[in-house]
Amino acid sequence: MTQVGDVRTQPLPPGVSEADFAQALDGFTAALGSGRVLTSEHDLAEFRDPFAFATWDDYTASAVVMPETVEEIQEIVRIANELKIPLWTHSAGMNNGYGGPAPRVTGSVIVSLRKMNKVLEINEESAYAVVEPGVRWFDLYEAVQSGGHKLMVSIPDLGWGSVVGNFLENGATYLPYGADMSAQCGMEVVLANGDVLRTGMGAMPGNRSWHVYKRGLGPTLDQLFMQSNFGIVTKMGVWLMPEPECYMPLWLRVWNEDDLEPLVETLRRLMLDRTIENVPQIWNTIALASVISSRAPWYQGEEPIPDPVIDTMARELEIGRWMMRFALYGDESVVDIRFRKIKEAFERIPGAEVWGQKHTPDEIPGLEHPFEQVQGGFPNLGINQMTGWYGGEEGGHIGFSPVAPLTGREAVAVRDLLRGLVEQRAGLDYAAVLIPINARSFIHVTMVIFDTKDETQTRRAYDTSKLLVREAAKEGYGEYRAHLDFMDLAAEQYSFNDHAYMRFAETIKDALDPNGILSPGKQGIWPKSMRPADNGR
């Protein structure tokens, strides 16, 4: 019925008959109304991997449903169980570089949660918010401001993302609460059987501590719903930081490629002793140049940009070979002491410079540089132009993002490994952003940048990423998050004791979701019915 006057060209879910699929769509339409059940090619276009080449159709949804309530999600799950329809949850954001909102299994029905976009609570006294999955960083910031709350949200670089979606993907944010997802507290989840679960203290009716105490009685379940397909998260508590007296965004610039080692060594000590409390970013020349420039003015060769040209870019763009952004927050007298200590420590590296200016919180929206806004909790889209590096109208990127210990030795080792692979095996420029996610480890975001209109270059980028997954794992570096196109490959690298981790995840999956309807294949976790026969398990 939903197809009257609108010929469906989308694929069916695997093993589902045309009749059953039509019945499912009827059920969804009865529950949500036709306006919130999308099936046309036009409507589905925005739910594919935005950077995949136009003719590729590996990860294509059959429909999109847009619930507005928990009850509607329960009804969607009920129908999916009855007719064995695979669902794929998408909160609201972009997930660019990791496959976008596209489903792992072609023919899945995307459950888009963008219409569940209410900020349910902001508690000024205990400094937290409770949000639905469709709430974007822009929305949460706006709610905090319009309520007159003197609170800051730890945000990522792009404000269009979903708060809940970012947490569920283990995404980074950059204020002091950005370390290790420390800001998440308490959630509500719809399970595959339609049950509504509340985690932590929320498991007690009327409990007052759901969003202020991170655990409950018995095992804490929140992390089980991150990077998994065990449930659909419908509410989440997020801790907010009281506005400090003083905010001081800082810059560190060094001029030699190998200054990375003393930079990281110094940084670890300053993070371990809590002098630096936020989550910094360390950009190499090409990554930062890709935000403020493009490749053509600097180099026209097909091969990777040679070091002397990188040095020219570093000098003329005044961005150095490595540039770190970070910030201080607190009482002005403490910020002053810490700034002096930090400057003195980093400037022992020959040629290194540290600089920055102090601000009051109300000055943050007016700051010129998007990085200074982001670290001050003011969401924007400043770095979104990065992907135009190789020219062409529409740039794309894949994020290959392994984790390593935060030591100078490891930083250099990972850099050498990945730079070698990216340049020598793939012939691409090496663009890297190192994100120290806590005082002991960093995520090495390797930006594999390409022109999405060039199929050969795009294919090479996807293939390169897979090469990186394999080669990095051999050296002991695993991805913190995997692109749709190599989720299985990335998960396979976690193979200790005959894949004990994945076998455990599969046991949980089968117990919670016997019909395998929730996001099959997510992070390599397949339900029994879709598990490859040859995976030896």
Next chain:
Amino acid sequence: MTQVGDVRTQPLPPGVSEADFAQALDGFTAALGSGRVLTSEHDLAEFRDPFAFATWDDYTASAVVMPETVEEIQEIVRIANELKIPLWTHSAGMNNGYGGPAPRVTGSVIVSLRKMNKVLEINEESAYAVVEPGVRWFDLYEAVQSGGHKLMVSIPDLGWGSVVGNFLENGATYLPYGADMSAQCGMEVVLANGDVLRTGMGAMPGNRSWHVYKRGLGPTLDQLFMQSNFGIVTKMGVWLMPEPECYMPLWLRVWNEDDLEPLVETLRRLMLDRTIENVPQIWNTIALASVISSRAPWYQGEEPIPDPVIDTMARELEIGRWMMRFALYGDESVVDIRFRKIKEAFERIPGAEVWGQKHTPDEIPGLEHPFEQVQGGFPNLGINQMTGWYGGEEGGHIGFSPVAPLTGREAVAVRDLLRGLVEQRAGLDYAAVLIPINARSFIHVTMVIFDTKDETQTRRAYDTSKLLVREAAKEGYGEYRAHLDFMDLAAEQYSFNDHAYMRFAETIKDALDPNGILSPGKQGIWPKSMRPADNGR
């Protein structure tokens, strides 16, 4: 065979025949040797609830096995599966106030991990240790010191406890890494089927970030093994804090019962802005008096000590109506600024005083007060005499420990509720220690203190605790940890959506442990075979 010359008086596991149990003991003995399989009444005496009345036998083990390796644990689990023997894991510590090492199910075989007591690694550069479950706080401190590492361990009040055991029970520790178990990173677990699982980055063979990055690819499982019976943890990473330039233990004393409200309000603001970074403790007069005094000199009446007498104790013992211990850590210049700020803030409360002295880390072992040692990471047994309050040779206590938001209003509400119940319904003195486990919530440890030689008083204490569980839950306060004797009752209070949380936990339990061998009943989680028929699930 183990019973030759040693008549076993202990109970059998439920539903297990004498022959099968003998076969299990033979198997354990074959695997471990007879010296590490204990069955005599004398040997088992130390594995009961130390504060239960002498003749009670509710929670009695049938045997204790003491593995030294992961392989031995796997063999124990294999035998237990074959013969349906319930196991009960105990790391090494006391668990006093929560039932000690005793098993929930009478006849269980205790797996004591005290002989797995190796500190496997101390990494100075990234500031972490890897420990086995038998490692006590004393042992870890000693290993750090003897290695010459300039690192501090966030420890609890009693140094005899197991590091792993404390983490697995969500126990508090009191240095800056004490908030919300923030120090735990990566574990190894033996599952009910004998499989060895490594969590987080440990799931990748040879990964370098197992104990520096808190997550992995896919759902993070660490918290699933805390306060649960889903596995036996055999290794755990623990983050350590680099020694600061300056350590300043502090005291705050107030003189009026209702000063609690402004005290907590001020504290929350100072914790939210990270001026106070450790986990404080707020003691009421009776709780603190019980450490340094006993009841008889102050009051001889049977009824709860009246307020005027408490005021006398507060004055003469110089401990106030509430006394808070806390500490500063960092560069001396920052500590100085923070101390002035803290002193100024709290001393707005009429009569309040804040004081303390600065120390270098090497002075900590020589500090006089055990509290000042504990907050400096030097383990001791200083507060262990608390339970002699009611006289008698051997005092006992039960910890009733609900969680509440860290606001002045809530602190007063919880105090009023619990003081009323303890004094008026149970006729006991109200001894309380409030532990702000993070900037937003606190655990209200209610010390129900009694003389273990007095059966009536002991019974009343156990009954009182159950009353507290029920009444606190009605007001929205749930326990963070439950005594063996009311684990089920405490878990039942977490009943949102027809006990969705417990039904979820049971689903996981049944999938991972179909024979129900691992710690049945732990935190109210029962395997299918032992689940009460009348629990409606």
